Amino acid sequence: xxxxxxxxxxxxxxxxxxxxxxxxxxxxxxxxxxxxxxxxxxxxxxxxxxxxxxxxxxxxxxxxxxxxxxxxxxxxxxxxxxxxxxxxxxxxxxxxxxxxxxxxxxxxxxxxxxxxxxxxxxxxxxxxxxxxxxxxxxxxxxxxxxxxxxxxxxxxxxxxxxxxxxxxxxxxxxxxxxxxxxxxxxxxxxxxxxxxxxxxxxxxxxxxxxxxxxxxxxxxxxxxxxxxxxxxxxxxxxxxxxxxxxxxxxxxxxxxxxxxxxxxxxxxxxxxxxxxxxxxxxxxxxxxxxxxxxxxxxxxxxxxxxxxxxxxxxxxxxxxxxxxxxxxxxxxxxxxxxxxxxxxxxxxxxxxxxxxxxxxxxxxxxxxxxxxxxxxxxxxxxxxxxxxxxxxxxxxxxxxxxxxxxxxxxxxxxxxxxxxxxxxxxxxxxxxxxxxxxxxxxxxxxxxxxxxxxxxxxxxxxxxxxxxxxxxx
Amino acid sequence: xxxxxxxxxxxxxxxxxxxxxxxxxxxxxxxxxxxxxxxxxxxxxxxxxxxxxxxxxxxxxxxxxxxxxxxxxxxxxxxxxxxxxxxxxxxxxxxxxxxxxxxxxxxxxxxxxxxxxxxxxxxxxxxxxxxxxxxxxxxxxxxxxxxxxxxxxxxxxxxxxxxxxxxxxxxxxxxxxxxxxxxxxxxxxxxxxxxxxxxxx
Numbered sequence: 200x201x202x203x204x205x206x207x208x209x210x211x212x213x214x215x216x217x218x219x220x221x222x223x224x225x226x227x228x229x230x231x232x233x234x235x236x237x238x239x240x241x242x243x244x245x246x247x248x249x250x251x252x253x254x255x256x257x258x259x260x261x262x263x264x265x266x267x268x269x270x271x272x273x274x275x276x277x278x279x280x281x282x283x284x285x286x287x288x289x290x291x292x293x294x295x296x297x298x299x300x301x302x303x304x305x306x307x308x309x310x311x312x313x314x315x316x317x318x319x320x321x322x323x324x325x326x327x328x329x330x331x332x333x334x335x336x337x338x339x340x341x342x343x344x345x346x347x348x349x350x351x352x353x354x355x356x357x358x359x360x361x362x363x364x365x366x367x368x369x370x371x372x373x374x375x376x377x378x379x380x381x382x383x384x385x386x387x388x389x390x391x392x393x394x395x396x397x398x399x400x401x402x403x404x405x406x407x408x409x410x411x412x413x414x415x416x417x418x419x420x421x422x423x424x425x426x427x428x429x430x431x432x433x434x435x436x437x438x439x440x441x442x443x444x445x446x447x448x449x450x451x452x453x454x455x456x457x458x459x460x461x462x463x464x465x466x467x468x469x470x471x472x473x474x475x476x477x478x479x480x481x482x483x484x485x486x487x488x489x490x491x492x493x494x495x496x497x498x499x500x501x502x503x504x505x506x507x508x509x510x511x512x513x514x515x516x517x518x519x520x521x522x523x524x525x526x527x528x529x530x531x532x533x534x535x536x537x538x539x540x541x542x543x544x545x546x547x548x549x550x551x552x553x554x555x556x557x558x559x560x561x562x563x564x565x566x567x568x569x570x571x572x573x574x575x576x577x578x579x580x581x582x583x584x585x586x587x588x589x590x591x592x593x594x595x596x597x598x599x600x601x602x603x604x605x606x607x608x609x610x611x612x613x614x615x616x617x618x619x620x621x622x623x624x625x626x627x628x629x630x631x632x633x634x635x636x637x638x639x640x641x642x643x644x645x646x647x648x649x650x651x652x653x654x655x656x657x658x659x660x661x662x663x664x665x666x667x668x669x670x671x672x
Numbered sequence: 673x674x675x676x677x678x679x680x681x682x683x684x685x686x687x688x689x690x691x692x693x694x695x696x697x698x699x700x701x702x703x704x705x706x707x708x709x710x711x712x713x714x715x716x717x718x719x720x721x722x723x724x725x726x727x728x729x730x731x732x733x734x735x736x737x738x739x740x741x742x743x744x745x746x747x748x749x750x751x752x753x754x755x756x757x758x759x760x761x762x763x764x765x766x767x768x769x770x771x772x773x774x775x776x777x778x779x780x781x782x783x784x785x786x787x788x789x790x791x792x793x794x795x796x797x798x799x800x801x802x803x804x805x806x807x808x809x810x811x812x813x814x815x816x817x818x819x820x821x822x823x824x825x826x827x828x829x830x831x832x833x834x835x836x837x838x839x840x841x842x843x844x845x846x847x848x849x850x851x852x853x854x855x856x857x858x859x860x861x862x863x864x865x866x867x868x869x870x871x872x873x
Contacts, residue, residue, distance in 0.1 A: 356849060
């Protein structure tokens with residue numbers, strides 16, 4: 200009998216085309232999602248070399264980073280943004296690729312629409328020129344974020360050159376306490392392993408708390424795998440996965456579905472499979488999380504305080520903390536719950552799906568019921584992940600709740616996750632954000648980001664400062 | 673792709689850990705559809721003041737480091753986004769080699785595909801090279817890829833490891849896609865058996 204394999208080993212082996220003596224491998228890529236920012240130079244490269252897209256049928260394109268989230272009837276104001284989106288349209292036309300354009304209801308953030316359409320499937324390899332491609336690992340799809348050279352390589356050859364990563368497993372045992380979400384779980388994991396903790400690894404997330412998550416929750420966890428430095432995140436597919444995918448437009452149908460599902464059920468790590476690194480957390484220890492600094496690893500429980508650099512013995516770390524606190528404009532020892540905010544952002548490929556919006560709307564509804572609204576000094580925007588998420592939210596009446604409670608309800612796109620479209624922070628502005636990165640300048644030059652879950656973000660908008668969602672009742 | 677063989681240059685010290693790709697090139701510079709010209713956005717939020725003038729304190733703005741082609745940086749350089757604009761910006765500015773204790777995976781891949789050499793050294797070696805770099809214009813460092821050696825200003829030598837395939841591609845300026853296309857038979861036959869095994873894809 201062959202040695203027990205991990206889920207990653209199984210998917211890797213099923214896609215291995217060639218392995219050189221030095222361990223360099225060529226693997227086949229089943230799915231490729233293309234967006235407007237990291238693809239123009241790749242298409243230009245194909246044109247210069249006279250190459251075609253090898254498998255247009257395995258490629259799906261969508262503009263998301265540059266699209267405005269206000270009324271789109273007038274198109275895109277910013278000339279460079281407009282050119283980038285038009286360039287994607289033209290490239291898709293020239294190379295024969297399917298695209299969900301800006302006026303298509305299926306348009307949205309690339310990592311929201313792949314799963315939504317059933318383009319993302321278990322056991323596949325998937326790439327996209329975006330580091331948050333790790334999201335698709337929630338379906339047991341081995342998904343890599345890559346740069347433009349690799350986008351071009353996959354367009355031309357449908358393959359990728361890579362050395363096999365190490366196996367790492369993060370197990371979260373037990374049950375998450377009330378008010379604690381998938382976002383808090385992944386922030387706690389990154390706090391534990393650090394932003395380079397997964398470098399060189401594919402992380403498999405396992406354990407009861409992971410299995411109990413919805414697909415939306417699993418996507419949130421896998422999405423931020425990259426913030427822990429890993430190449431990819433994976434969760435073994437199960438009934439929750441199959442139920443989510445069944446009937447999606449691009450998922451297999453009829454007999455093909457049955458055959459596929461039989462195979463997908465085999466996609467789990469074997470008993471006794473070996474991991475190079477193992478980390479275990481207890482779900483019941485996790486409380487709602489919030490970041491205080493400029494790296495996703497700079498995380499504390501909302502009940503905690505801004506840490507004091509003078510408590511840090513390591514020079515490099517102390518310097519990093521001092522630099523972060525100066526940038527964030529925070530004093531050591533300040534209770535996180537006392538940190539006043541100016542802006543709130545619910546959205547991004549981390550937290551813009553229907554379940555995220557429902558969680559935030561529940562908080563908004565509670566505010567309405569108790570005669571409260573978004574605090575007067577806070578500007579709060581809610582940006583659904585796709586046109587279809589937006590439509591579903593509106594069907595459920597979530598938009599009316601948000602609007603009544605004083606939130607701004609917008610059109611789908613990447614929005615204020617990265618300062619690339621019109622939505623951005625101004626210098627010094629402080630934001631409670633459901634996105635994935637609190638880097639310096641990420642949401643706008645000089646902007647200060649605190650990463651939180653959707654419910655925590657909504658609660659902060661209403662309170663006017665960071666707050667513990669569990670205190671809301 | 674340009675070949676990388678040997679490089680002698682002043683090395684600029686950037687003793688910050690977790691330098692992310694948003695720091696290397698902020699998102700507002702990613703709206704280009706070209707690979708060139710990104711040097712102007714390199715480290716923009718640190719290199720320029722709010723009014724757009726040079727921040728004289730930033731290392732690359734100091735006269736001693738104006739011509740630096742080597743960067744010595746803190747651990748986990750290049751973490752965050754997959755934007756290849758990060759190595760494009762470094763290359764366009766004139767940086768051809770970055771030395772650190774470790775790099776984020778995607779940035780590491782992206783850099784080699786553009787002919788930029790990233791060197792991983794041990795923490796003590798990094799401290800030493802950082803000290804060398806602090807000495808400014810009179811302290812040049814030589815990186816020899818063939819020999820896998822860094823020679824400091826006082827003649828001290830640091831050996832480094834590098835993947836044989838990456839070294840080969842860099843030394844010869846080889847384009848990955850051309851190399852892969854030579855394996856067309858293997859790809860086509862894999863594609864056929866894969867289709868048979870998972871016909872729903």
